[in-house]
Amino acid sequence: MSAESIVDKLPFEPLWIAFCVLFLVLLIGMLLVVRVLRSNRRLRSQLKEVRSEQQRQxxxxLALHGAMKxxxxxxxxxxxxxxxxxxxLERLSDQQSELRLRDVEEGLYSQAIALVHQGKRRDEVRKLCALTESEVDLLFSLHGQGGESQPWG
Structure with a gap:
C-alpha cells in the first residue's frame, strides 16, 4: 500500500476532522498540564529550600545579635x-609623690636635727638643709643647746 491509497481510504468528514483536532488539543493540553505541574513542584521545592535557608539565616x-550584645x-x-x-593608678601616684616629699622633708629635718645636736650654727643648718628661718628657729628651740637656741643675730 502506498501513501496515496491510505489517504484515499481515510474518511475526511468534518466530524472526523473535528475529532482529530480535539484529540490534538487535548493531547497538547495534557502535555502543558504535566509541564505546569512539574514546574509547580520544582518551584515549591525551591520555595521550601529558600524558607529553610531564611530560617537558618x-x-x-539572632545568635550574632546576642553575641554582639x-x-x-x-x-x-x-x-x-x-x-x-x-x-x-593616679591615686597611688599621688600617694607615692606625697610619701617621697614626706621622706625628703623628714630626711632633711632628721639631718637638720642631727646638725643641731652636733652643735652646728644656724646659718650652716639653714644652708645645708635648705630650710627657712622659721624652720631653723623651730628646730633650735626644740633641739638646740643653751646659747645656740637664740634667735638670729
Missing part, C-alpha cells in the same frame, strides 16, 4: 574597669 542573625557589655565593663584602674 534568621537563627544565625555580650561583646558590647564586655566592652563597657572593660572600659569601666580601665577607668577604675586609671583612677587607682
Amino acid at each position: 534568621s537563627t544565625s542573625l 555580650v561583646i558590647a557589655e564586655d566592652v563597657i565593663k572593660h572600659g569601666q574597669l580601665q577607668s577604675n584602674v586609671s583612677r587607682t
Whole structure:
C-alpha cells in the first residue's frame, strides 16, 4: 500500500476532522498540564529550600545579635574597669609623690636635727638643709643647746 491509497481510504468528514483536532488539543493540553505541574513542584521545592535557608539565616542573625550584645557589655565593663584602674593608678601616684616629699622633708629635718645636736650654727643648718628661718628657729628651740637656741643675730 502506498501513501496515496491510505489517504484515499481515510474518511475526511468534518466530524472526523473535528475529532482529530480535539484529540490534538487535548493531547497538547495534557502535555502543558504535566509541564505546569512539574514546574509547580520544582518551584515549591525551591520555595521550601529558600524558607529553610531564611530560617537558618534568621537563627544565625539572632545568635550574632546576642553575641554582639555580650561583646558590647564586655566592652563597657572593660572600659569601666580601665577607668577604675586609671583612677587607682593616679591615686597611688599621688600617694607615692606625697610619701617621697614626706621622706625628703623628714630626711632633711632628721639631718637638720642631727646638725643641731652636733652643735652646728644656724646659718650652716639653714644652708645645708635648705630650710627657712622659721624652720631653723623651730628646730633650735626644740633641739638646740643653751646659747645656740637664740634667735638670729
